[in-house]
Amino acid sequence: MNAPHPAKVAGIDSTVPSPAHTVASAAASTSPTAPHNAPDAADVTDAPGTPCAPGMLLQDRLAGWVSDLTTLHELTERLIRTDSLADGLQELLRAGAALVGARRGLVALEPADGLGPETTVGLGLARADLGHIETVPRSALSHGRILDGLPVGEEGLARPDLFAEENLDPRHREVAARLGYAASYALALTAEAGDGAGGTEAVRRAGSADVGRLGAAVWLYDEPAEPDDRQRHLAGLYTRSAVPHLTRLLEVERTRASMATLAEELLPSRLPRVPGVRLAARHRTGPRGGGDWYDALPLPDAALGLAVGSVTGSGPSAVAAMGRLRASLRAYAVMEGEDPVAVLSDLELLLRLTEPARSATALFGYCEPALRRITLAGAGHSPPLLIGERRTEYVETSVSAPLGMLACWEAPSVEVQAEPGETVLLYTDGLLRRTGDTADRAFARLHAAAAGVPRAARQDPDAVAEHVLRTVLPDGKAEAESAEDVVLLAVRFD
Incomplete structure (x- = not known):
């Protein structure tokens, strides 16, 4: 008799990777080379020796998905409560750091339409620290590559061990050692067509995703490290949902700056x-x-x-x-x-x-x-x-x-x-x-x-x-x- 299909659960996106604590068990239970009666890797329960029922594995996986979606919902709710561009960028950095397991980071805002404003906001980095980073050649920085329009993929650009890179720029090596970070993970902040924000109209007209780029975010690790697949996926989901709100805040900031300039003139x-x-x-x-x-x-x-x-x-x-x-x-x-x-x-x-x-x-x-x-x-x-x-x-x-x-x-x-x-x-x-x-x-x-x-x-x-x-x-x-x-x-x- 065929096994029943798992019931569909409303609100659960099956494309979200399984949480780390269920990935191994899922792989073990589906491996074609595993013995028919071999226990699953997840059979480490409060009652040793008791095999894990298929329903428990599914329940564990669904619980992980619900936990991830709840986290994303809470972080997004905190973001949309911000009413200024500076606060929105700070919240993006804080949420992203929590998702990828970093302590510090920065956002380089540089809208591709050239209308500004252009600024750099740091998390756990003083103004002097940001100044040191700006002395590094742009092409040597992860977020610099994104701002220059180089392809990095939807999963971002990870540099798990900067000091192990043979071609690391000498100035980048010096600044990284001075500020005490050894790895980085960067994501592009790009407005997609259909977001409804003012800046995305240019995307639809030009047909280029780079035209809708707002900037780039990079998080810094104190030790060699990189986010796992689940962390990358969650960070990507969060930034994609954050960009429309940041775009609206950017338009508000531009309007305010224009009105202030007009009044001053x-x-x-x-x-x-x-x-x-x-x-x-x-x-x-x-x-x-x-x-x-x-x-x-x-x-x-x-x-x-x-x-x-x-x-x-x-x-x-x-x-x-x-x-x-x-x-x-x-x-x-x-x-x-x-x-x-x-x-x-x-x-x-x-x-x-x-x-x-x-x-x-x-x-x-x-x-x-x-x-x-x-x-x-x-x-x-x-x-x-x-x-x-x-x-x-x-x-x-x-x-x-x-x-x-x-x-x-x-x-x-x-x-x-x-x-x-x-x-x-x-x-x-x-x-x-x-x-x-x-x-x-x-x-x-x-x-x-x-x-x-x-x-x-x-x-x-x-x-x-x-x-x-x-x-x-x-x-x-x-x-x-x-x-x-x-x-x-x-x-x-x-």
């Missing part, structure tokens, strides 16, 4: 030099690009126009609106900058006619450096901060609505008279909102930061702006991703 490339006053600025853009801006432009009669503002919304439309608003304000400032109220009135009319669904806050000042005087008009904007040796105080400005909120904007101007060596700090509300505090506490925090500027730093507006930014937003909040843009414009009178 719409702002002054350099601040003007005007006798009697020195300027410094800080600008931080959110990941989607925002509408916060600043400006400083020379005006007739040795005057200076100063402006900060914020357009509602984020993303490309807000950045474009910010650019249009800033360009218009520059034109109005040249024509009637000595009257800041007129400048903002014209800007408000333009905003209502061209951007009816958008509002904006703005602060414009007509600065006369020779008199150390600024005439200010604000539209829904936070008051400037005056920083000096004997005083640190907010400038009293009239309460007014943002531009575009009323049928006709109007507010009186105020004059700020500064003493020699004092600094007037203009800023946007994003600086306050990034703190996460209430408005009162955020204003108090900003005041305390300005009052705490070291005496030596008060002579330099750049140092003042940097101190205030790092004090109000400590622990990396100034550089962390946030939906809020930040603008600081420091004006120091000589």
